[in-house]
Amino acid sequence: MIDPKAYEKILSEAESDDGVFTVHRVADQIFYEIPERELGRDFLWVSRIAKVPLDVDDGYGGRLSGTRVVRWERHGNRLLLRETIHGITADPALPVADAVEAANFSPIIMSFNIETIGKKNAPVANVTRLFVTEVPEFSVRSKVGRAQDMDPERSFVESVKSFPENVEVEAVNTYSVPPDPSVAVSPAPPRMPPISGSVLMHHSMVKLPETPMKPRLFDDRVGFDSVGTIDYGMEDHRVTRRKFITRFRLEKKDPGSALSDPVKPIVYWIDRATPRKWVPYVKQGVEEWRPALEAAGFTNAIFAEEAPSAEENPDWSANDARHSMIHWAPTLGGDILGLHVNDPRTGETISADIQIHQHVLGWLQNMYFVQAAPLDSRARKLPLSDELVGSLLRYIVAHEVGHSLGLEHNMKASALYPAAKVRDPKWVAAMGHVASVMDYSRMNYVAQPEDGIPVEDLIPRVGPYDRWAVRWGYAEIPDAPTPDDERATLDTWAREQDQVPWYRFSNVSSFGEVEEQSEAVGDADAVESTRLGLKNLERVAGYLLPAVEGRAGESYDELKGLYDTMMGQWKVEMGHVVNIVGGFHSQQKHIGQEGVRFTPVSRERQAEAVAFLNEHAFMVPGFAIRPQILRRIGPDDALARIRSHQRDVLRMLLDASRLNRMMEQEAMGGGQAYQLTDFLGDVRRGIWKELAESRVHIDAYRRNLQRAYLELLCERMSSSEVADDSRALLRGELVALDVQIVKALPKSADTRTRLHLLDMRVQIAQATHQRHERTRPRTSN
Template sequence: MVAAAGPQPAQSVLAHWSLVRLPDKPMMPRRFDERVGFFSITQVDFGTPEQRSADRSYITRYRLEKKDPNAALSEPVKPIIYYVDPATPDQWKPWVRKAILDWQPAFEAAGFKNAIVPMDPPANDPDWSPEDVRHTVIRWLPSTIENAVGPHVHDPRTGEILNGSVRMFHNVLNLQRDWYFTQASALDPRARTLPFPDSLMGRLLEFVVAHEIGHTIGLRHDQIGSSTYPADSVRSSSWVHRMGHSPSIMDYSRFNYVAQPEDNIALADIVPGVGPYDKFAIMWGYTPIPGVRNPDEERATLDQWARMQDTIPWYRFSENNEGGYGTLNEAVGDADPVRSTALGFKNLRRVVTYISAAATKPGEDNDDLRELYDRTVGQWATEANHVATVIGGEAVQYKSGSQPGAVYTPLSRARQQEAMRFINENVFQTPSYLIQPAIARRIEAAGMITRITNAQARVLTGLLNDGRLNRLIENEALAGNKGDSYSLAAMLDDLRRGVWTELSQSRVSIDPYRRTLQNQLLTQINAKLNPPAVTATPAPAFPGFTPPAPLLEDARSQLRGELVSLRAEIRRAIPRAADRETRLHLEAADHQIGEILEPKKSD
């Protein structure tokens, strides 16, 4: 990091320190299991008979104990109390309370009723403060940050959660507006008029608060959820009403952008809620196990519960750590990402037709128009990238020693080829429906080519991710039958033909959008083959972070080979150029490839 030159302005920071005494009687901890998505603490045990030191990990959770241990459903000795910040705007307070109560059914699955309770702070109590670590509060903070967070404070000895305050930044309202407009307005006419009615925005806030509460009670993001529901199911009104369009509110699936208007999904069911996975996870983490004396004696029961995932796929958990299929951000119905994305694109075709009507108002500037248009193009790129995860993708199911079979199973060659065809035909071929000249002429003098090709470049970046290229090589190496795997060489050939389709024409004509995309491909390959020299010592990684493996030299060799093949095709195509712009572009690409393959050495 380089400090800015000159004197720096002084800043004032108000800090609050809150100290709390740990419980005199530590809670009995529960062992962590990677199959169920809880945050955890790790301790090193030097007193095991394993002839080595051993890590012992425990989940973070609140201490819930039954008033009546013999009752199947009992109130807790001490419920989890969430205070609603008095600073919360009055119209949103009922929705915050509702978000807290949304978790009641999950705790009932663990044997507790009234386990999680909303409360208002005591009136006229000068000693009560939302900063006090003894109080868990849904905070409302005046900030332009478009986000919300749900951290928690826990006992380092046992993982017992002592405080789990949610922080709602005011401008999360704007983020929800934009997301819902781009993802759900094709289904919900209320979202085509700005501002949204309070009843709709309140429901969106309820979703955000409930998600963050999930973190405060111990749950991590469940990115595998969206890959366990087929596209047909998330279009079924009865299925979605019963199961949701994702099994977990801790997923990043957001809103149901796959369903079509003719599916008649109830408006209340477009927004995620606490789902089957969430109830399973709370059951696994919070259900008391009678008769045990220590955490190890719970393990057989916990393993039995976790093995429910063998037959109920939406109980499975995975975060986005592998970067592969099955751990997708902001995806819906991704048991079949190709079909789901095709349906999502159909809805985006609808959305772009009424952006101007929704965002343009007499006497106001065009900021809303620009924002919603850019968010819509960004949503298109996000959905397109879901298909890219199939390439080099693997289905994921974490397993313990009691379960046979693979944890990571490569997807079939046919599925990966289908995904590559979809990307070439629907992503790299210019999406003309996104190009809206009437909008462009209101918001900018120029920039449409960059906007569209930057969205396409996001997918290129995903396809050429180092981890993906490495997986393609490794999956081919591990395959018993090489013909069953989609090799890196095959993927790069398909990519080259998809991005440079025009080279096969008898008269080669390439428009500005495609020329820019083709240049993007060369730029990204150059970054792989000729990365900038590292001059600074990398910052130390935070605990638990594993840096990604570097790109295999074998992948670089194949990228070079693709450039050699591409240059030969370009040289054959130059005499067939149908116009001056195309000829100059091809000649420049030929020159650029030469510089990539034989870079000039600096003195």
């Protein structure tokens, strides 16, 4: 039995704080006094790494390290902390519910002795071990490097606070890295300082809503993130996977009004580490979503506020899991990351976390220079102005806020407008050059200087797809009391995609979808858009040296970074054309919508793409061969740079899955498909076009490309991923090439060309296991 007098004996010296639990601190020991009404309740446990050592890779304060749902339960004289799993479910009234419960037994994270009993039969336990010892469910050991052991002598609770809905704990955890006497030198630099290192952990335990939000069923025609469960209680004679979209809870103050302020708006707090000059742009990125939420029926639904100082609110913490935060991370890598914490029962977003790595500003600057300098004279001198960089920051914040609102990437959005519209100033002003800010579509690199696109319209913004998708996900359906009752209305809304192409969505799993391109603009016609993009890259090449002239006394590192970004853009645009080959068009559809979901790209369009690549990707990009630039950034790597980029494009073009798709298109489409034999022949004739000339001269750049071609064909022939029929055709290409080389050898214009062709014959023979005649002329006696 527990001594009823022990309460005063144990806690007489305690510093206590009332809230959802009463927390007591006695010296270094932490006690939780848990009201009976909170036992068995679901709490969301959120752990963050609040502070890290200097040498930890990607180290920054506020990094989310894990979330889970937990319950506190009393078991005799013990208090149990258990994890609650919501992966399977059934209506509690159904007989199968007992079996579901038996298959979903909650694991025990930690057990504590009940030290005493508080008011109204509330158990009291010493929970210090939970924060200062290695608990697998909360461990960050793998996230901070080679650390092996947590040292409880150097680990302690820094602070603990209780609020009406949550408990916040900060603890210093010190990890040891025992030296290995058998290893004289570490094979890799440690992520954490050697011997030991400390992190400050922040643990938030937030009570999940007593009245869960009404969930909204997921629909793969609309791009929302989701949480899922397997429901064993449905009546359709099968196990049903039910998914609910993730979204903030927005409820109207005036339910009968078409437009109403929400009971509780969405608030993002900008942390105090954010440089003052960027704060207005971060706010703009958040509040740019107001019109989208108005389309869903909510006014004044989203705000950005600066976090209060310790003097203004000593109880406020940026790591409190109830707060949606925008953190500024002083790191050398990374860009920007958006995360959100959800109620697994319903998908309700409890809070969001957006992390801006300061390094992203340099990346944005280089990206804008390469994609927009031909249309914006402000971009031709570095560094860019704060106003311009701020506009870019506004854009990427808006993208991450979209994720926290629940939206997934929509890579289809850049192909949903007619390609010519991205050059139309009136269209772009009204619709943007991309239908969604959730695409990886950056600046309008397709528009030409003569098009007159205003500079403020070169950067993506929240678009028509975003407003439509937010309406689909957030608009109330008051006459539908359950998620299943909403189905008919949601289906009607989703079918609006049939009439409005820029409402369509597909996600990144649709490999081969020709309109689902990353980093694209105007890819409804990727050939024409890339042709225009190359014209702009030629202009950009002329801006490289003038852009850094104002950096007198500095190294050429920035020039190298700009050149590499330019060539990266070249490769990306070529990749958009590559994806036409063996590609297909798609539209997400459900039963009852007319037409098929997948349609192969036409033979003519695929052949046009290969011809374009032969002309532009596999010939030497003259604009990139500028000695006045290349000899400033390296002594001898011009050939290697071009070879690397061209090889990458060729590797994409000869990808095994692409070859296999083309075989299937041929099998199903007959004469309507772009035949794999025609494709391989077109590529070979383009890359080896010199062999058909009267005098055969092959320069160093083309020799590199041709070697890469031969290497890749040999790789594909030996790959288990390539279908047998495709392997036979690849072998046939090598045989055909060998025949061409034999005919071309007597026409060699120089020794280097002749030796190159002889070497290619040797490699073909090794690959095909053929014997060929010596090419040396025979002499007669």
